Amino acid sequence: MSRKSPKAGACYPLLSVDTVIFSVIEDRLSVLLVKRATITDEKLTYPYQGRWALVGGVVDVGQDQSIEAAAMRKLREKTNIESPYLEQLQTFGDARRDPRQWAATVVYFALIPSDGIALVEGRGVEQARWWPIEAATKLKLAFDHNRILQVAVERLRAKVEYTSLPANLLPKEFTLTELQRIYEVILGRPLEQSAFRKRMLAAGFLDEGRKTRPTSAGRPAVLYSVKAGRKAVYFPRTFYV
């Protein structure tokens, strides 16, 4: 925000990126939010102080080669995830969503496994934490982030009905039971085991691991992993016709 001309801020749109970072933590679909810092002497130039917000920030033309690179950079600054599933959601832009000026934000959504997530606190941020979706939507978020979050959840739920996206929420190797649990958590309803397994195997995006993992009790399960290069597969039908 250091333009020379006093009117510049009002004449050109500001471009930022925001990422809705999803993970399933303790059987709940959750989103990573950051709390915006409180800076007592700069109320005008740093709005929504103390509010929870999506991970994001202004695109830096000097630093970012592309919008996606900007989103990846912001994500790296907040988590230690190297290559998450990242999909562009939608761009929101109008005259009123930022009190300072006409602003547009390109929103991505990311899916990351629940294992080994370490949060990093950065500039302009007091805290970062995971919120279950139901709790997050009840918060009064910064900017139009409530609406953005809602759109992101709707898109995720819609795509889970007919794609293999949820596999990106698990570590590299996982059992079909674990995968099914992820689907059930996001959709909020139980799925029939036999039909689920048939569908996943028929879709042909899984490699069967030779090893099995003996858990505390019960028959050990076969470990599967997503075939190399297959970010997502589309099923020919949705669940429960």
Added chain:
Amino acid sequence: MSRKSPKAGACYPLLSVDTVIFSVIEDRLSVLLVKRATITDEKLTYPYQGRWALVGGVVDVGQDQSIEAAAMRKLREKTNIESPYLEQLQTFGDARRDPRQWAATVVYFALIPSDGIALVEGRGVEQARWWPIEAATKLKLAFDHNRILQVAVERLRAKVEYTSLPANLLPKEFTLTELQRIYEVILGRPLEQSAFRKRMLAAGFLDEGRKTRPTSAGRPAVLYSVKAGRKAVYFPRTFYV
């Protein structure tokens, strides 16, 4: 492009909108392209002179209340369509896609009926015309518009498999045979009549018109129209499982 500071153009991203306007004309999926004007004395500030390009332009903070409003304005300036089906496709933005500066463009795609299209030529544009998709993709378009067009066509073809989107390519009233023809043109393969009709009627997005239209020969067909407020319906399966 009239920023005061000489470095301003290099420091902030430029935000524009582009719309891939589709229509089915004479049984061919077509896209509306405009030819960029030739201005001999301003080669640097107006790139890709004489090239064909998507309909679009820079977002004007003073004029446009939102990005979608900007897209609608550009569309209005080129065609006389009042309320087309308009869906945000994707935003493309990086350091190299515009020779002048780091630029981002929010791309929409529009579906408009083939009847009553009148083209209007505007500023910076010499011609506007419809190109069949196969011909358009062979042109060397301005900016990264070849890539954008490709993404748009892929998205359209994908959605046609499981949505009622193509109904937006027809006038208000149409027969099921006409609707089927649109699907076949976009998908590039014939569909089985009985299954097609069952699917469309089962999806429940059509109102049966009481009138029939006596054509030159053959049995007159029932006219259908999309139920009020139903922009698109999702089918539970794709065609040809």
Added chain:
DNA sequence: GGAATAGTGTCTATTAGACAGTATGTC
């Protein structure tokens, strides 16, 4: 053997696709 979890076989209901057949208009 009992408990727990993983995985499969079989039946049924649904429905998409195929295709022949019927309906209704013009000439």
Added chain:
DNA sequence: GACATACTGTCTAATAGACACTATTCC
């Protein structure tokens, strides 16, 4: 009646869902 286009009935194959059954481990 001939022709053209619109529309429907019926058969079949595929498969999702339901659910009971089997498999493999730990204790």
